[in-house]
Amino acid sequence: MQTNEREFRQAQQFLTEHDHFLVVSHVQPDGDAVSSTLVVGWLLSCLGKNYVMVNEGPIPKRMEYLSESEQIVDLSQAPLTESHKYVICVDCADFKRTGKSSLHFSEDAQILNIDHHPTNDGYGTVNLIVPNAAATVEILYDLIRFMNLEMNQNVATAIYTGLLTDTGGFRYSSTSPKVMEIASKLLEYGVDGPGLSELLLEQMTLPQLKLLTRALNGLQISEDGKISWVSVDDNDMEITGAIHEDLEGIVNYPRNIQGVEVGLLFKVINENAVKVSMRSAGKVDVASVAQSFGGGGHVRAAGARIEGTLETIVPRVIEQVKKQL
Ligand code: AMP
Numbered sequence: 001m002q003t004n005e006r007e008f009r010q011a012q013q014f015l016t017e018h019d020h021f022l023v024v025s026h027v028q029p030d031g032d033a034v035s036s037t038l039v040v041g042w043l044l045s046c047l048g049k050n051y052v053m054v055n056e057g058p059i060p061k062r063m064e065y066l067s068e069s070e071q072i073v074d075l076s077q078a079p080l081t082e083s084h085k086y087v088i089c090v091d092c093a094d095f096k097r098t099g100k101s102s103l104h105f106s107e108d109a110q111i112l113n114i115d116h117h118p119t120n121d122g123y124g125t126v127n128l129i130v131p132n133a134a135a136t137v138e139i140l141y142d143l144i145r146f147m148n149l150e151m152n153q154n155v156a157t158a159i160y161t162g163l164l165t166d167t168g169g170f171r172y173s174s175t176s177p178k179v180m181e182i183a184s185k186l187l188e189y190g191v192d193g194p195g196l197s198e199l200l201l202e203q204m205t206l207p208q209l210k211l212l213t214r215a216l217n218g219l220q221i222s223e224d225g226k227i228s229w230v231s232v233d234d235n236d237m238e239i240t241g242a243i244h245e246d247l248e249g250i251v252n253y254p255r256n257i258q259g260v261e262v263g264l265l266f267k268v269i270n271e272n273a274v275k276v277s278m279r280s281a282g283k284v285d286v287a288s289v290a291q292s293f294g295g296g297g298h299v300r301a302a303g304a305r306i307e308g309t310l311e312t313i314v315p316r317v318i319e320q321v322k323k324q325l
Pocket residue numbers: 093094097117276277278294295296297298301302303304305
């Protein structure tokens with residue numbers, strides 16, 4: 001089935017031989033991160049294992065329909081009292097993407113690193129990295145089959161959610177024949193495909209729409225029309241009543257302008273840090289741009305957290321993108 005059968009076998013061994021796991025995804029989790037956490041949790045429960053699912057912060061409200069999502073511990077609200085030796089990281093391109101969750105890894109922790117980012121640096125004790133997978137849930141789907149486990153509708157819904165969100169609704173170039181084949185099988189388990197598309201891709205809250213409007217009001221474009229960007233700060237969030245998850249998707253607007261090669265969203269985190277989201281129309285490898293700022297991601301979607309003020313960071317990032325054009 002897999003060309004990388006050895007990695008799948010090692011991952012299976014990690015799960016079957018140990019117990020009392022910590023399941024972790026990246027800070028500010030997206031649909032793939034939340035779903036992958038839940039799929040691993042389900043897999044461990046099938047094996048009769050003990051585990052705790054955590055994230056540095058809350059999971060997006062929009063994803064609360066996912067079965068067992070309320071079991072993911074928000075460490076900002078409820079820190080754990082003990083540390084864990086066996087850790088499973090999902091959808092985390094590098095160790096620091098786990099954020100404050102890593103404070104709960106023991107010093108001699110063994111990590112199973114399951115991910116699809118080509119920039120993944122292989123920080124795990126065991127690494128199951130499949131860069132051509134559209135989402136981490138795609139790897140987990142293969143792992144479930146590899147381990148001969150029988151899925152149910154709830155797990156199928158989580159896997160579908162990860163695929164749907166990471167492929168932008170089965171539209172990005174990562175939407176391989178295999179992705180569509182998996183999606184088709186998941187629908188047979190009773191997944192509500194149209195309902196999930198409506199909830200995750202179509203619906204907007206009013207504050208979200210207001211934030212988008214405000215951001216687009218300040219849209220900028222380079223002289224050659226190839227780079228376009230917007231920025232958002234806490235004042236924008238406050239005035240519109242938007243929450244963090246409402247930032248999702250804004251970066252696509254500058255990217256969608258005809259002729260634009262790279263769209264950027266700058267989100268001011270505090271006086272001395274900015275998160276930049278990068279989207280490419282195809283020519284520019286934004287993962288390498290993000291990496292040059294200590295971030296990572298995929299060729300056409302990447303991000304980084306950069307120290308400095310918005311005024312200094314914007315020209316630096318644009319300069320770096322221009323070099324790639
Ligand atoms: P985002 O712009 O946050 O939607 O992220 C786009 C892609 O870049 C995702 O695949 C993320 O996993 C990745 N990414 C975002 N921020 C970072 C970061 N600080 N370090 C590494 N990868 C990142």
